[in-house]
Amino acid sequence: xxxxxxxxxxxxxxxxxxFAIITIVVTLKGFGDVKRMLSGIKSQDNGEQ
Amino acid sequence: MNFAAIDWVIVIxxxxxxxxxxxxxxxxxxxxxxFLVAGRELGVHVGIATLAATEIGTITFMYFAELGYxxxxxxxxxxxxxxxxxxxxxxxxxxxxxxxxxxxxxVPEYFxxxxxxxxxxxxxxxxxxxxxxxMGVFLKIEGQFLTIVxxxxxxxxxxxxxxxxxxxxxxxxLGGMVSVVITDFLQYVLLSVAxxxxxxxxxxxxxxxxxxxxxxxxxxxxxWNPLQNERFGWSFLIWQVLLWFAMxxxxxxxxxxxxxxxxPKTAKSVMTWTGVIFLGRGMLPMLWGxxxxxxxxxxxxxxxxxxxxxxxxxxxxxxxAMPAMIATLLGPGxxxxxxAGMLAATMSVNSSYLLGWSSVLSQDVILPIRSKLGHGDLSxxxxxxxxxxxxxxVSLFVMFWGLYYPLSGSTYLYLNITGTIxxxxxxxxxxxxxxxxxSNVTGGYCAMLAGAAGAIIPxxxxxxDANWTGFCAFGLALLGLLLGSLVGKKPPAPTLRAAE
Numbered sequence: 001x002x003x004x005x006x007x008x009x010x011x012x013x014x015x016x017x018x019f020a021i022i023t024i025v026v027t028l029k030g031f032g033d034v035k036r037m038l039s040g041i042k043s044q045d046n047g048e049q
Numbered sequence: 050m051n052f053a054a055i056d057w058v059i060v061i062x063x064x065x066x067x068x069x070x071x072x073x074x075x076x077x078x079x080x081x082x083x084f085l086v087a088g089r090e091l092g093v094h095v096g097i098a099t100l101a102a103t104e105i106g107t108i109t110f111m112y113f114a115e116l117g118y119x120x121x122x123x124x125x126x127x128x129x130x131x132x133x134x135x136x137x138x139x140x141x142x143x144x145x146x147x148x149x150x151x152x153x154x155x156v157p158e159y160f161x162x163x164x165x166x167x168x169x170x171x172x173x174x175x176x177x178x179x180x181x182x183x184m185g186v187f188l189k190i191e192g193q194f195l196t197i198v199x200x201x202x203x204x205x206x207x208x209x210x211x212x213x214x215x216x217x218x219x220x221x222x223l224g225g226m227v228s229v230v231i232t233d234f235l236q237y238v239l240l241s242v243a244x245x246x247x248x249x250x251x252x253x254x255x256x257x258x259x260x261x262x263x264x265x266x267x268x269x270x271x272x273w274n275p276l277q278n279e280r281f282g283w284s285f286l287i288w289q290v291l292l293w294f295a296m297x298x299x300x301x302x303x304x305x306x307x308x309x310x311x312x313p314k315t316a317k318s319v320m321t322w323t324g325v326i327f328l329g330r331g332m333l334p335m336l337w338g339x340x341x342x343x344x345x346x347x348x349x350x351x352x353x354x355x356x357x358x359x360x361x362x363x364x365x366x367x368x369x370a371m372p373a374m375i376a377t378l379l380g381p382g383x384x385x386x387x388x389a390g391m392l393a394a395t396m397s398v399n400s401s402y403l404l405g406w407s408s409v410l411s412q413d414v415i416l417p418i419r420s421k422l423g424h425g426d427l428s429x430x431x432x433x434x435x436x437x438x439x440x441x442x443v444s445l446f447v448m449f450w451g452l453y454y455p456l457s458g459s460t461y462l463y464l465n466i467t468g469t470i471x472x473x474x475x476x477x478x479x480x481x482x483x484x485x486x487x488s489n490v491t492g493g494y495c496a497m498l499a500g501a502a503g504a505i506i507p508x509x510x511x512x513x514d515a516n517w518t519g520f521c522a523f524g525l526a527l528l529g530l531l532l533g534s535l536v537g538k539k540p541p542a543p544t545l546r547a548a549e
Contacts, residue, residue, distance in 0.1 A: 004273035005261065008122040011129060012332050016248065019329030022322060023241040026094050030234050033092035038077055040090035040311075041227065045079035 052199050056385030063239065063389040064216060067396060070235065071220020071228040080429040084225030084436060085154045085408050086309040091230065096319035099230045099401075100306040101326045102237035106398030107191040107391045110244075110334040112460040114371035117338025118346070119355045120280050121264040121272030124338075127289055128331020132324045134293035139321025144298035146313040147483050156304050156475060157413035163482040164493040166417050171494065172475060173413025175501055179470035180301060180406040181443055181450075187402070188214065188451030190368070190460060191395045197372035198388055211448060213392070217400045218444045222437045226309060229400050236393035243390020246383060247375060248333050254378050255340035263343045267356060279354075288519040292465065295476035295523075300468070302405035334371070341370035344377070368460065403447075407439035415439070462515045466508050473522035474500025474529070481530045488530060491537025495529030 052060075078084050091099070116124040138145060153159055157176055161169035192210045196203055220228040252260070264272040271278040275286065297303060297320065310316040341358065348357030348364050358370035365373060379387055415435055416427065427435070474497035481488035481496070503525035507513040513521070 004122070004270075008125050008273065011125060011328070012336065015128070015132075015328035015332045016245075018325045019241070019333065020245055022097070022326055023238070023245075026098050027238050029094040030098050030238075033095035034231055034234055036092055037087060037090040037095060037230065038227075041077045041079070041083055041088035044088050044090075045077075045083070 052384065052388075053381035055382050056199075056388065059382070059385030060389050060392065063392065067232050067235070067393075068216055068220060071224055071232050074220070074224035074228040074231050077227045078223075078225055078433070081432040081436070082154070083227060084433050085404070085412070086305060087226040087230050089152070089309055089311060091306070091310045091315065091319075093315055093318045093322070095230060095234050096306060096310050096315060097322050097326070098237040099233035099309075099397075100303065100319055100323045101330070102233040102240065102394070102397035103302050103306065103401035104323075104327075104398070105237075105240060105244075105330050105394055106187065107194050107395040108187045108398065108460070108464075109330065110337070110391065110394065111190050111194055111368055111371065112464065113331055113334035114338035114341065115368040115460065117335030118342050118358075118367045118370055119338075119353055120278055121268045121339060121342075122335075123268075123271060123273055123275040123278040123281060124335045125332050126275040126281060126286060128328055128335065130286065130289045131293050131296075131331060132326075132328035134290060135297055135324030135327055136321055137324075138294065138297040139317050139319070139324055142313065142317045143294075144479060144483060145304075145307045145316050145320055148298075148304060149307055149310060149313040149316045153308050154305075155308075155409050155412050156299050156301050156479070157409060159479060159482065160493060161417070163488075164478070164490040166421065168490055168493045168497070169413055170417050170421075172471070172478075172497055173409050173417070175471040175497060176301060176475065177406055177410045177414060179467050179472070180402070180409065181446060182470075183464055183467040184399075184402045184406065184443075184447055185450035186460065186463060187395075187399060188447060193369060194372045194391060195388070197369055198376045198384070198391070200376070210451075213395065214399065214444055214448055217396050217403065218440065221400045221403050222440050225433070225436070226305070226404060229397075229404055230309070232400065233397045236397040239386075240390045240394040240397070243387045243393075244329070244333055246387055246390075247337060247379075250378050250383075251337050251340035251374065255343040259343050260336075260339055263346065264339060267342070267346065282516075284516040284520065288516045288523075291523050292469065292472065292519060295472040296468070299472055299475040299479055301409055302401045305401075305405055305408070337371050337374065338367075341374040344374055345370050399447075403440055403443055407443045408436060410443065411435045411439040465515055466504060466518060469504040469519055469522045470501050471497075472500075473504060473519075473526040474498070477523065477526040477530050481534070485534075487539065488534045489537045489540045492530040492532075492534030495533030496526045497529075499529030500526030 082088055157169050157172040160172045188210045192206045196206055275281040307316040310319055345358035345360050346356040348359045351357045357364045360373040478493045478496040500522050503522035507521045508518040
């Protein structure tokens with residue numbers, strides 16, 4: 001049981017930390033992606049017209 | 050009421066902001082590709098945000114917390130499997146890269162590209178039925194959460210949930226995937242902040258040593274080791290691996306994000322990094338459930354083997370223990386942020402699922418049937434209109450099914466089984482179609498029908514448990530594909546073409 005306890009504790013710590021770090025990176029870089037997505041859609045639509 | 054004025058201000062500001070952004074996105078929808086796959090312009094970071102937000106809802110927090118409450122740390126195995134399988138799929142590009150190269154908009158569309166229009170319609174019907182039934186319980190569970198945490202009187206539940214559904218419907222109908230992606234991004238940020246806040250408060254209040262002691266005392270080794278827990282065992286673990294490979298490849302809402310990325314390489318990165326998020330998506334709410342067990346698990350042992358939660362002297366269901374804990378431990382302001390985060394989670398899932406299942410209904414059932422009847426192709430504008438009408442139809446069904454269907458047993462298993470109805474056949478037929486040159490239309494039909502029968506008959510009529518039902522469904526689908534393909538005519542080569 002002790003082995004499983006250590007195993008899941010390590011998984012939990014890794015998962016929690018990774019969740020927080022990815023959230024920060026996605027938050028900071030996601031705005032740029034949204035802007036690029038909207039301008040990409042606009043230029044596609046303009047190209048079709 | 051459990052809500053202070055500041056909490057209401059935060060929640061209402063969030064709802065109004067979401068609606069405004071969603072409505073403004075309408076001007077970016079010029080054709081059906083914009084409406085369904087955001088013009089295939091998703092980059093990695095917003096792709097991660099929208100995929101994670103789509104698959105993290107209040108419903109996710111509720112069923113994982115319930116599982117944590119009942120099975121302790123052993124439940125972490127399901128989160129670990131989901132994350133690891135996604136990372137493997139992301140790294141290898143298994144199915145998702147090929148799908149992206151084909152420029153599809155829905156999963157059943159592949160069945161016409163590889164097999165036939167008839168099989169696309171059959172698959173579309175099975176996917177739409179399974180998916181909509183799956184989504185059907187969301188409102189009820191989400192309503193339970195909201196009622197307990199905010200303290201809203203239960204008699205207003207239907208009105209509140211209907212209002213939230215209408216809000217989601219407005220921006221999904223108007224802006225399609227463009228609205229959904231932008232709101233998903235903001236909702237992802239908010240729900241992640243809420244997740245981290247709740248985890249911090251829950252562990253601080255329950256205490257780590259109490260958490261370890263409670264699980265050990267109540268559940269013994271089965272609270273830690275999934276192989277010693279009667280809910281899990283080898284059969285469950287193997288079924289979960291199969292199911293998650295199938296979900297990553299063929300779950301419409303996940304696949305739509307892959308179709309919407311700006312290339313196969315981006316699709317692989319989005320899947321890989323979302324896989325890492327999925328570890329926390331499962332384990333953190335399960336930990337909340339375990340914390341709720343520490344705080345409220347003082348009643349007699351219930352029929353499912355876990356102590357009945359006692360909240361304010363009253364026994365409640367295990368699924369209600371986690372929201373009761375949040376209502377108890379968070380103060381004004383923080384509670385508003387957390388509820389706004391949970392609403393964000395709810396809306397991102399519901400809007401994505403609405404778009405996902407209604408797109409299957411319109412693109413893979415209504416339009417192909419119309420074409421089979423000899424009508425000509427519709428303009429992009431008319432296709433968008435049909436998609437919007439399908440959105441409204443699915444919403445109406447979900448509202449009535451969700452609020453009036455009596456859900457019994459584990460929510461997690463209900464969701465797994467309704468998904469398996471189409472996932473088993475679709476996964477087998479897609480993998481066979483992409484990687485086995487001998488697969489043909491007879492095999493495709495046999496896989497879809499045998500997979501659906503293998504899920505429905507054992508579970509609903511023979512009352513087998515979910516694990517063996519899952520094996521049966523995947524096994525029969527595989528057998529159907531192999532036998533059907535060997536018996537049917539050999540397909541001409543090459544068989545694949547890009548959809549656009």
